[in-house]
Amino acid sequence: xxxxxxxxxxxxxxxxxxxxxxxxxxxxxxxxxxxxxxxxxxxxxxxxxxxxxxxxxxxxxxxxxxxxxxxxxxxxxxxxxxxxxxxxxxxxxxxxxxxxxxxxxxxxxxxxxxxxxxxxxxxxxxxxxxxxxxxxxxxxxxxxxxxxxxxxxxxxxxxxxxxxxxxxxxxxxxxxxxxxxxxxxxxxxxxxxxxxxxxxxxxxxxxxxxxxxxxxxxxxxxxxxxxxxxxxxxxxxxxxxxxxxxxx
Amino acid sequence: xxxxxxxxxxxxxxxxxxxxxxxxxxxxxxxxxxxxxxxxxxxxxxxxxxxxxxxxxxxxxxxxxxxxxxxxxxxxxxxxxxxxxxxxxxxxxxxxxxxxxxxxxxxxxxxxx
Numbered sequence: 242x243x244x245x246x247x248x249x250x251x252x253x254x255x256x257x258x259x260x261x262x263x264x265x266x267x268x269x270x271x272x273x274x275x276x277x278x279x280x281x282x283x284x285x286x287x288x289x290x291x292x293x294x295x296x297x298x299x300x301x302x303x304x305x306x307x308x309x310x311x312x313x314x315x316x317x318x319x320x321x322x323x324x325x326x327x328x329x330x331x332x333x334x335x336x337x338x339x340x341x342x343x344x345x346x347x348x349x350x351x352x353x354x355x356x357x358x359x360x361x362x363x364x365x366x367x368x369x370x371x372x373x374x375x376x377x378x379x380x381x382x383x384x385x386x387x388x389x390x391x392x393x394x395x396x397x398x399x400x401x402x403x404x405x406x407x408x409x410x411x412x413x414x415x416x417x418x419x420x421x422x423x424x425x426x427x428x429x430x431x432x433x434x435x436x437x438x439x440x441x442x443x444x445x446x447x448x449x450x451x452x453x454x455x456x457x458x459x460x461x462x463x464x465x466x467x468x469x470x471x472x473x474x475x476x477x478x479x480x481x482x483x484x485x486x487x488x489x
Numbered sequence: 490x491x492x493x494x495x496x497x498x499x500x501x502x503x504x505x506x507x508x509x510x511x512x513x514x515x516x517x518x519x520x521x522x523x524x525x526x527x528x529x530x531x532x533x534x535x536x537x538x539x540x541x542x543x544x545x546x547x548x549x550x551x552x553x554x555x556x557x558x559x560x561x562x563x564x565x566x567x568x569x570x571x572x573x574x575x576x577x578x579x580x581x582x583x584x585x586x587x588x589x590x591x592x593x594x595x596x597x598x599x600x601x602x
Contacts, residue, residue, distance in 0.1 A: 268516045268600040273506060277498045277520075277594040359491055391491035394527055419573055420527055423585075452576050455585060 281395055284363035288370075288398025295375045298477075298484045299383065301361075301397050303421060304405035305414075306387030309431040309464055311339045313405065313473075314382060316464045318346040321474060325481060328373040330383045332361040339384065349373055360391040363398055379481050389418040400480070401426040408432050408439055412446035419453045426458065429473060433463040495528055495594065496536035500544055502596045507545045512601035517550035519598045525558040525573060525591035549599075558591030 276282070292299050302310045311331075318327055329350040331339040340352035351372040353365050366383060373381070383399060385392045393402075404425035406414050409432060415422040422428065428450055430443070443461065450457055460476065462469030503518055522528050530553045537551045560571035564583035569575075571591070577584040 268602050270598050270600045271506060271510065272598045273502065273596045274598075275502050275596050277495050277502075277596065280498055280501065358494065360494070362494065390527065391494075394491065395494075416574070419576070452584065 278394065278396075281363050284367055285396035285398040288363055288367050291367075291370075292375070292381065292398060292400075293487070295378070296484050296487060297375055297378055297381055298481050299381045299397075299399040300480075301383045301385055301392070301399035301402045302405060303385045303389070303392045303402055303425065304387060304407075305389050305410060308387070308405045308407040308410065310384050310387070310405050311342055313429065313431060313462075313464045314384060315342060315346055316467070316470065317473070317477075318343065318348045320470070321477070322346065322348055325477070326377060326379045328370075328375075328378045328381050330361075330366060330369045330381065332365070332384055332386045334358070334386060349378075355386055359386060359388050360395050361385050361397060362395050366397045379484075380477065389414070389421045393420040393424045400484070403427045403429060405429045405431055406446070406450075408435060408441040408443070408446075412442050413449055415446070415450040415453045422450055422453045422457065425454065426456075427476065428457050428459045430459065430461040431464060433461050433468050434466045435463075492528055492532040492536045493540065496533060496540045499537065499596055500540055500546055503549075503599055504545055506599065507601060510601060513545065514602045515545045515549045516600040516602065517552060518546065518596060518600075519552040519554060521554045521556055521593045521595045521597050523556040523558065523591040523593035525571070525588060526594050527573075528594060530555065554597065556590055556593045559589045560586035561589050562586050 304310050314329060327348045329343045329348055331343060331350060331352045332355060333339055334355050337352040340350040343350035351369055353361060353369050361383065383397060402425040404422055406428060408430060430446060447459055450459060460469060460472045462473055499518065499520060503515055507515055522530055533553065534551060541547050541549065558571045559568060560575060561568045562578035562581060562583055565578060565581040567578055567580040569579050571586060578586050
């Protein structure tokens, strides 16, 4: 069953090829003017409508590999699962390791393997959430494939992209990968517990991130020692509260 | 390599159009790729050849038109060329500028028999 994406049996999206015929050699030229992300954007809009019907807060977690997305999730779920109802979609090229780690916290989790793909798209997410009872959830966390480039362009139907940057990566990541930090609404700077061991300029990192995206909210934390996690939880509660007050 | 996904959508759009027009061969397709879109044209060309095999696009010419990045300052209204490292207005220093072009990713036209 796939009403929105029409992935079976036959594709059905609509084009607007105005019938402008120009003769080029023997062929004829059709004007198409169709956006290459159009199909993804249509499916993302369908996801968004579905999530809104359940007043579900949906976050798309994006970062480089190894920034600590899964570890942040594990700690968050353990600390908040009695207060908020979560579901987690895990995106990785291979293995179900992350979904298994999440499932061990007792929260519903489903793994999407993208194979050669470097990002999740709206189609995968639309099918991925079929594994959950969305009516019984407050927050859907989507952990994207670890990659600071490709996931920036693919809307999944989320409310917010949350970028994670760990301090072992260097403070200039926002300047090197501006698109991702421009697309995000919240930046979590993780692994704060390692600060005494590294040459990482936290102030510079904040400045670079805000230069790229002045409206970016920033929370520094460590999912290892728990520092800063309360601010992240407060942000989550606030967003869930806003969502519940929204008209579906 | 999100260029693979981008290329697949080029092929989807062309196949769908060709099917509806009853065309069996596509001679060429013209695609607009903005300089701020994050898509690398060379990677797109490589994927096009690989992904087009066995489709109506096999052997078709790919024409990529680059669209330069341009920004406009929200404060002073200045318009200027921009790339992915342009975060401030060159005239007054306000940030961030609004992108007015360069993010395009579009199948513009295709030539069929």
